[in-house]
Every structure is written in C-alpha cells, then in structure tokens.
Amino acid sequence: MRSLTFRGVSVRFGHGSHAMTAVDGVDLEVPPGTVVGLVGESGSGKSTLARAAVGLVPPSSGTITLGDTEPGNPRRFAPRLARPRHIVASPQARRRRQPVQMVFQDPFSSLDPRMTIGESIAEALPRRRDRHAEVRRLLQLVDLDPGRSGDLPTGLSGGQRQRVALARAMAAEPEVVIADEITSALDVSVQGAMLNLIRDLQRAHGIGVLFISHNLAVVRYISDVIAVMYLGRIVEIGPAADLLSAPRHPYTRSLLAAVPRIGSTLDDESAADGGGWRADILDAGPPDPHQPPAGCRFHPRCPIGPLAFPERSDCIEVDPAADAPARPHRAACHYVTDAPADRSVGRT
C-alpha cells in the first residue's frame, strides 16, 4: 500500500478572463490505512481535487503521485493522471489495476441503468479470473445478497446502490479510495450503516481513504486527519481530534460553530464561540471564485480579520498561505494565536 500525495496541485478551468482556479496549490497526503476527511463549502474545490486524483480532470500544475514513484520511473503514476485521456486510451492501461478508485455522491447516476449490478462490478475487475465468484465475494463484502448480481440498479434502494458502487471500487483492489459525499444522498437511517461499512473495509484492507463531505459530524466520526478547504486551498489540516478540539483557522471555527446540534438554538453557537463574532461579517456570501480576494482569501468574511480589526491590513495584502507550514495545523492565517485553546467539541 502506498500513499497518495498531492504536491502543489492546481486545477484551472477556462481560458483568459473566464479562467477559474478551482484548486490552487494543494499539498495533501493520504497515507495507507488512514482516512483523511476533506471539508469545505460547495465551490471550495473538494470535488475537483477528488476528480483530479482519479484522472477525470487534468491538473494544470503540480503532481499527484502514488507512493514514491518519481518522475522518470517508467511505471510512474502521475503522468498518466495528468493526461487522463491516456488512462483509458492506452491498451496496456486498460487491464492494469487502477489503484485509485472513487465512489460518487449520487448512487442513482453512478450505476449504468442498462447493466446488471454484477456486470458493473465485473467491469472493474483487473484480471480475467473467475469473475462470477469474484462478483459474489465483492457483493458479500458490502453486505449484499450475492444472488442479486443479476439485478438491474432500478430494483435497488439508494443505500443498496451505494453499496454496489463501493463494491465496484473495491473490485479494482484499490490502494486509495476517494469517497465524494457518499452519504449525502442517503437517508439518515442508511447513512450510519454506510459509514460503518466503509470504516470496516478501510481497516480490514488497510487502504487509504480521502473522505469528502460537508457534514462535519460524519467527517469527525470517520476521519483520522481532517483538512479544511476554502476557495481552492487547504486552510487548515491536522489530526481530527486536535483540529476539532482546537481549531486554528477562523473559517474552521465558523464551520464548527454552524453545525446544528440537538438542544442548541440558532443563536447560541456564535455566542458559545467566545469571540463575540459579528454575525453580519460571517453572513457575507462566499466570494466569486473567478476573482478570489487578494491577500487572505477569507478576509472579506473573517470575524477576526480587517472587518473586525481595521488595523489588520496584512490580511488584505499578504497571502498567509506562504508561511502556513510553519504554523500549527498548517493554518493559512496570520492571527492563528487568537484561536481559543480549547473547545467543547472533541473526541470524547
């Protein structure tokens, strides 16, 4: 098992004045046997990063490598990803195992409606072994009745379809699985079972998982490491327990404060956050990704930034990403020291 490593990965769409940088210089590692949770609002680039990892979109710069496969190695992994057309175009690549697999958000569009679930799974099998037995084994692996391999996806519920999608990903014997919002289309009663399943599979097979979700409670439950994305960048990353109990970046803190909890009211989270944050600053809408703000990208919404403290002009002028590696949690914020040392949220 090898680590999936993103080094300075950027993904740009469009040309000229219409260009948009969806992912901007992301450094991230998914070690074997580890679940890395990736959170952030829609449009922050989480899904684009996921699609780049499996070669569905080409990164415009940076490298995505599996293990320490250096450039120059004939079996290197990254160049194939950088030009995703060749992943499927080259006949040699076709029957080779694809070590990075992905499970999609919508189980109703991720299975071909004309193919039986057995055929869908068999398609991802790397070699022509005993396909029938393999499909049965994989269906059992995701707690589905192996006798249903001849069923079409129409006969299955959302949770069952998502299990099939997971079985298809496991069929390729992956080293890393990208799970892009895999529970957000499922009912809450099914969501728990799906989370238990992916956690069991990950532990049993020692695979790395990049788990993308906007649901912090779900990410907290499943992740060892949590990375927070904002406008194409990772603004904070750290071990899950640390990050949740002592978030450094104000964006992470505002995300944690916004998580709805039973027994809380809409007013008390921001108050509980201690800072007396001005709701009007947080309520500012997300900025236009075509024209990201200068300096710190979060400054137009930041409760501890120039809007609240006019003297903090460096937030507008200096990009905090440059010094991020030196700060705790690699936080992209000039004023991380303002972070509260402790929060009630944690790994209890």
Added chain:
Amino acid sequence: MHRRQWMAALRTPVGAVAAGLVAVLVVLAIIGPAIWGDAAGTTDMGSINAPPSAENPLGTDALGRDILARVLVATRTSLGLALAATAIGVTIGLVLGTLPSVLGRRSGRAVVTLVNFLVAFPGLLLALFFAAIFGVGARGAVAAIGLASAPAFARLVQTLSATVAGRDYVAAARIAGVGRARLVGRHILPNIAEPLVVSATTGAGAALLAFAGLSFLGLGVQAPTYDWGRLLGEGLSHIYINPVAALAPGVAVVTAGLAFALFGEASAAALGLRATRAPVTPRPPVEGLAWAGGEDSDVGTPPEDVVLDVQNLTVAFGAGAGAVRAVDGVSLTIRRNEAVGLVGESGSGKSLTALSVAGLAPEPAVVAADRLHVNGCSVLGASDRQLATELGTSVAVVFQDPATSLNPSMRVGRQLAEVVEEHEGASRSAALAEAVQRLRSVRIPAAQRRATQFPYEFSGGMRQRAMIGMGLMGQPSLIVADEPTTALDVTVQRQVLRLLRDVQRETGAALLLISHDIAVVSQMCERVAVMYAGRIVEELPVSDLMNAAHPYTRALLASVPDMSVDLERELATIPGQPPEPARRPVGCAFAPRCAFADEQCTAEDPPLAELAAGRHAACWHPQTTVAVPEVAPSRMGGH
C-alpha cells in the same frame, strides 16, 4: 424485451394505425411483384392512357400497363430504396456522432465542427448536390439522400452521447480502466438507443418522401425500373385525361410516409412509457376512498389563533381498489407564532403532506381530509382561482432546491415584483420597488443591483433568501419550508435558518418545517411530528426529544452521528427499509424493524394516543426510559 409497453402502445389509436399500415406495406413489398408483376409489365397497345374501367381500376399508362398493378409493385422499390438511404444516413451519422467520444479532444472537436458545418445546409439541397455528383440513377439517389440525412443524425447522436458521457457511471467506468471504444459500446450507445431508433424511423419516412421527390424530378429511379415518384411524374402528364393515375402513387407516398412517422411516434410513446412508468406492484385494496372528491366536513371548531388545521389528511394515488395512500390520516394543527417540524425518511409522506397543505399536491394525487383549513379557509373545496388569491397570499412555500424554484430566464426582481402585481394589483414600478425592499429585508447586499440579475448570478444561499423574500411578498400567515437548507452548506444553512426564524417572528406566521435533519428542526421548532410510512407516529415538544417514546424516533436519533458520538463504537442503524406505501404491513408499519415488536404490533395498528400533555405516540410499547437506549450495534445491509 418490454412486451407490455409495446402492447400498450399498440392499443392506442396511433399505435394501432401505424402497426396496421406498416404491416400492409411490408406484405405488399414482399408479395407485390410476384402477384402483380406480370400485369404491371404487360403492355397493351389496344388501351393506351385508358380511364378507369372494370379491368383496369385506375386506368392504364402510355404503354397500356395497368396503373394499380404498377403502384402496388412499386412498393418494394420505393420502400427498399428509402430504407437503404436511411441505413446509409444512420450508419454515417452513428460514426460521426460517436467519433468525438472515441477520439482525443482535438480531433474530436474537428469532427464536431465538421458536423456543425454540414448541419447548416438544408437536406434537400445536399441531396440535389450529391445527386449531381453521383449521377442520375437509383444508386446515386440512395447515396445522395443517405448522405444528406447523415449530419442531422450525427448531431443528435453527439448531443445524446455528450449527455450520457457526463453521467457518473461513465466516469466510474473510466476510473475502472474501461477503454474509450468499449465505453461507447457498453455505456453510451445502449443508453441513447431509444431516441435514436425513434429518430431513424421518422427519418425513413422523410427519406421516402425525398426519394419520391428526386424520382419525380427525374433524378432518381430510371426506366425501366419505377417507384412511386416516377409513377407520379408519368401520371401527372395525363392528369387532365386520367387524374387517378397521378393521385394513386401520390396517395401511396403519403400513406407510406405517414406509416413511418406514426410508427416513430408510437415507438416514442412506448419507449417513453417505459422510462416513466414504475414497475407495477400488486396493491392491497383501500377502503373508504368513496369521498375521493375532496369534500370536507366540520368536525369540532378550532381555537381562534389556529392558522393550519389539518384533520385526517389522506393523499392517495390511483383510484378504487388500486389506490395507494402515501399519506394516511395525518392530523396537525399549528398556531400563530408557532413552528412545527415534520421529520421522517424519504418516502414517509412528509413532503406530500406539506404540498397538500399548500394546495400544491402533484396532479394524479387525490387529496382528502376531514378538515384542511388555512386561516379558516378550506384548501380542499377551493377553486384554482380561490387558491391563487387566498392561498397565494396566506401561504408561502420555500422549496428544497433554490436553483430550480426560480425561473432561470427572468430577473430576480421581476419575479418578486410579479407576486405583488398579481396579488395587490400594484403598478410595475411600484411592484419592483417593493421587490427591492423585500430583497433588502432578507439581507441581500446591494439589493437594487441584485434585483436586476438573473438567478444563476446568485449563490445558493442567496437564491434561497430570494425565495424567502418572494414568499413574504404576500404577507403570509403560514410558511411551509420543505427541506429549505438541504442543498446548502452549514454556514449558509445557519444564515438561511436564522432569516427564516426572524421572518417568522416578525410576521407572527406559523411555520411548518420539513426536514430529514432532526438537529435543524430542534433549532427552529417548538414541536416535532415524526412521520413513518405515511403517518405521524409521534408528536412531542422539541425539549422532550431525548425522551422520545416511539422506538422509531429513538432509532432515528441514535443513527445520526453528532459532534459527540463515541468514535470507538459502530453507529446505530435501523435494520431493513421502510415499507412502500403499497405494501404497508398489517399492524404497526414499523414493527418489522422494531426491537420491541410483539404479536399485538403485527396484528393491530396502534392509534396516535396521548401519553402526556402535548405528547402523542402511535405505539403499543412506548418507551419510558430517560436516555436514548443503547441500540445494539448491528451492521445490516438494506435487504
């Protein structure tokens, strides 16, 4: 493969006529030349250009040949050439259409450009051009018409493939390492085959007409062979002597063209049926649907400040014995200033309940209730006009997906202004000013400028705020919010929820909040109603949620991970699936998934009974332990 749909299509008038015509044409094409070939070829110098007679029902031509026989014999040639031309067009179209998916990006784009260029030419012009190149004759005409029809077909294939190629299952196959050509063959073509078949069928009709035209002009079939177009040309020169000689081949062309077009229509209908129709399942009979018209009667009188008063609401699909009750006997009252949450899983009937309350139940649904009043006015008996004027102003609805609930082609300000114009008869400019004011009140920055923008220029949260602003235009007394924040991120969700709550407090409106997220409901509402399989199974104050009595409510609460759930333990799950409305079990609908179920549960349906003041549960074994029980960690597939 799907015989039932095809049989159903055959039973429609269009399908029956199409099938009949096609059958006649096919039979004629097969047996025609054998039976009438001699008569059609025999020259009779004794009766040249004869009018219709007993011997020659349609008269004879310039060489004394029987015209009826010739028309019948020409069926094979006419159909054969039309089908050959269609085959050429479809083949070239398929190749050109799928090439962009198989080739790399650059060469793919070149093919797309070529097709776009070719589509710009009118088909008939292309056909004449190709006919000139290939020379006069049947072979040239087939090639000409085939080539002329290819670009349009290629464009259709391209468009359909592009749609399918964007689906996740194609992406998944690419990740699995499936090659491009295989991708087209296995995933793209099978999923676009139906519209292509329909299009090819109608294309065959067009080819038939085009061929008749070319032959008529003398560019198609040459003597001694003949098709309908040529017969038409020959007959036309004698139209004043024997009009039937020209009419007969004309009728044949029109009939055959019609047969193809209708056949295409019928197959489109059959395939369309298949796409939309759910599998037919046996359904238990539903009693007491005799009042299915939607009459309501007065049962008691509600207190003064009750805004929404629902008694025994039933929403059924289908009629008579096959009716399925998706909502089955829901009763709910909401007072002024009160917020009530409705929670449940998908299919529990919570959205249907909300839509029925707003008079927006989807078309085939039969809504009935003992009482369904908003502000004392009945929603059920009301005409569409009454609904529009009374409900339109007193009920505001906020839907889940703000991207689809605003008209994408209309400026946001105009859409809001329309509401004021409609309900208050305000002038255009006054209404627009009011709309800007509303956008400002839902905290949209730079409201004046934003009002002139289109919905796509708004972010998701901003659209939802605009929707709430739109609901406020009519000063509602009831706000129905159906999963208003499900599509939004947590920070935006909180903003929208706060706005909704502020608006509700300011206007004193009643709020019915539908959500699958109990935490959201607990933040917004005073009371919660939990729905399962079309019924309310528990109703309780939010503050009592942790002491819920119904095992389903407890299981639902336990299965949602929150920020304090124990990471070392597996998440609690509810085994099995909720029953489909058509397959509600006897007794308690939750019994098959319930840890506390016994014989009584599977035999008798528990009524919604009062446990304490303000607390109701439909359960034979209401739980009374204080904390949410330890649900055994079980890993169940959703079998």
